[in-house]
Amino acid sequence: MLDIKKLAKVCTVQRFRANDIIFQEGDPGSEMFIILTGSVKVLISAPNGNKMVVSQLKAGDIFGEMALLEGLQRSATVQAVEETTTVAVNECNFESVIGQEPSLALRIMRSLSERIRKQNLELASYKEQLSLVFPKSDVSPPQYTAEIREEHKPDDSTECDGLGDLILHAGNYINVVSPFNDSAYLYEKEIVCPVCSQTNNSKLIRSSKLKLKRVEPDYRHVHTDFEPLWYIIWVCPHCYYANFSADFSNIADRDKNRIRELSGKVKERFGRLPAHPTLTQVLTGYYLTLFWLEQMTAPDPEKLGKLWLRLSWLYQDRQEAEMTMTATRKALDYFIKRIDNSTTKTTNAEDQYFYLLVGELSLKIGNIKEARNYFRQSIIVNGGNERMKQQAQNRIQELRALV
Known part of the structure; x- marks a missing residue:
């Protein structure tokens, strides 16, 4: 258990009411939060602009650690589900916090390790899919012959x-x-x-x-x-x-x-x-x-x-x-x-979404070069979503392991 009194000596204690927004996706980030009481939900933006809940965190959990360690913009929105108390950890008090609560360093490491593990699982999944597409590395990619014909309004005798x-x-x-x-x-x-x-x-x-x-x-x-x-x-x-x-x-x-x-x-x-x-x-x-x-x-x-x-x-x-x-x-x-x-007629966010999606599908069928090109297009869209840009950047980095 975290010692609240010790943390309060070196951190700022913040209290939020139910439904309060703690921070928004895209906000600049320089601190992480530890939940002392209550719970929060983590939301990301869907391509249609709606928010969708991806996780819910409770007392003892941490969030926002990536912004603290890397200085990146917030990749998600966090909202209080109920009355919630947190402490904020930033660069200035980070060492003092770890000194008061050494176990917190292990929690942060576990959180980062979980992120890396998920990325590795995704990468392994793509490698497995590529092995289905390219059974042998020394031959050209085979073309599957499964016929699923499209309809293009032929004459009445063959329409169906x-x-x-x-x-x-x-x-x-x-x-x-x-x-x-x-x-x-x-x-x-x-x-x-x-x-x-x-x-x-x-x-x-x-x-x-x-x-x-x-x-x-x-x-x-x-x-x-x-x-x-x-x-x-x-x-x-x-x-x-x-x-x-x-x-x-x-x-x-x-x-x-x-x-x-x-x-x-x-x-x-x-x-x-x-x-x-x-x-x-x-x-x-x-x-x-x-x-x-x-x-x-x-x-x-x-x-x-x-x-x-x-x-x-x-x-x-x-x-x-x-x-x-x-x-x-x-x-x-x-x-x-x-x-x-x-x-x-499209918005920048829609263009970015489709570049990213086409990149993912290109990668899924083994077109690594095309995937990389579309990921780059997703990154350079003006005024795009930062979370999507980060996903595209991560994909470009991961592609280096596939070539």
Whole structure:
């Protein structure tokens, strides 16, 4: 236990009320904090500007040590969950604090060691993925032959033909169910299909119940005891229209007409939709969404990239290396199209996010040179997010171990 009286002699004791912001992401940092009583939550900025909780700390924990040791800007926001008392340690009193509480030095070392361990695990994961892509170092990288064909509005006789491989693949998981008890995280709501005007019950996620476990380098959010990927796609069982739940109702009239024209052929090609909540049902929804997004008047490369990226995560969970790599390449291609689309109005933060994401996906499939280039682009974006810049800088350093 830390001796509060000793620390109070050499440190400034600070008290915060519930919901008080202790410091903001991007603030200059020159001190770390030790929690004496209460608790705080650590938040980082998502690409859409929202804050997401990545951890919660309690009495005895420390935070802000990286700013103290390196003089960097704050990489996260810290907010008091309840009435909280802390002591602040800075360069001026650091030696005195360690003299009063030698065990604190060990805590700091453990914290830094944990950061390094996590980075090493990420690096090992990438090396393992690279070994799947490059089985032998003395030969050229093989090109996987898994065929997942895209739809580009062909003539009426072949419009649905490209779905065949996907439908067959989805059938492999008819007995795979969610590994979690999802009922506590879901509720049902009656939704009106914007295409056929029929109603059906759809599952919505109780966002307030989610507990974020970690954010992976490619921005996948891993939650405790729940996988949102199984529920972010809605499918109308009447006309087979499918889309991301957030975009389900946002569809132009001309695209509605296009779906009505093709609905009969798609229903014939897919057959009866899976009735039970299995991975087959989940993948079928994704594949339908893929088809319909390609049929839109102006296919959105960002949405298609998001869809393929989430498919790659589902394949990864099933340890399907070949399908994971194929879907990752598809996502990468679409995100590059999104970056290269000069007509799309974007913010600096969005540009930085996509450079970083494309860098991560390039690294994942073994394109180290391209990954490095995109990481550099993420760093030089004017007015970008400091946390993203730091991630890109860390990646460039780690790449030296891969070449």
